[in-house]
């Protein structure tokens with residue numbers, strides 16, 4: 001279980017660091033995401049840190065893996081939908 005989580009975290013980490021292809025999105029087809037806690041609609045980038053034990057790390061050293069999430073700019077709440085799925 002924990003092992004799987006770490007694998008997924010690494011996969012996400014790799015995906016995040018890959019360059020994003022240019023998005024071509026019709027804004028009328030998007031919906032505003034608001035804070036579940038206070039209804040605010042602006043967010044700020046924050047990182048959750050996951051620690052990968054030396055035993056599982058490909059480098060053999062304890063590794064910190066930053067997981068990028070978005071927190072409400074007003075109250076700091078992180079919507080459930082923004083969190084990496086465990």
Ligand SMILES: [Zn+2]
Nearest residue numbers: 035038072075
């Ligand atoms: Zn909020």
